[in-house]
Amino acid sequence: MEKLGVIGFGWMGLCMAMNLITRCYKVPGFDFSQVAMYCHVKNGGDIAISAAKASADANFVIAMLPNGDAVKQAVVGPNGVAEKLPQDSLFIDMSTIHPLE
Numbered sequence: 001m002e003k004l005g006v007i008g009f010g011w012m013g014l015c016m017a018m019n020l021i022t023r024c025y026k027v028p029g030f031d032f033s034q035v036a037m038y039c040h041v042k043n044g045g046d047i048a049i050s051a052a053k054a055s056a057d058a059n060f061v062i063a064m065l066p067n068g069d070a071v072k073q074a075v076v077g078p079n080g081v082a083e084k085l086p087q088d089s090l091f092i093d094m095s096t097i098h099p100l101e
Helices: 011-022 034-042 051-055 068-076
Strands: 004-007 028-030 060-063 090-093
Touching (some): 004 011, 004 051, 011 034, 028 034, 060 068
Parallel strands (some): 004 060
């Protein structure tokens, strides 16, 4: 089974993660909000302490974040996805932001 990680548990991210969980995927995830991470756990998800940990050993990482600054922080900031994402993995940014952000 593919390994994946989810970054961001707003309206879209939480629903996406829940759909993956109901299809028997283990979904480690990270959000900058403790409340959002609590909601993910309540839905059956696993918590990662950072975006880097959520992406470690993942084949796919899906990000759904509220703005460009959050995407930059989650991807290339300290403990970001870029630190741990395996070379042959796919990062999918589904954030609702302007493409130039």
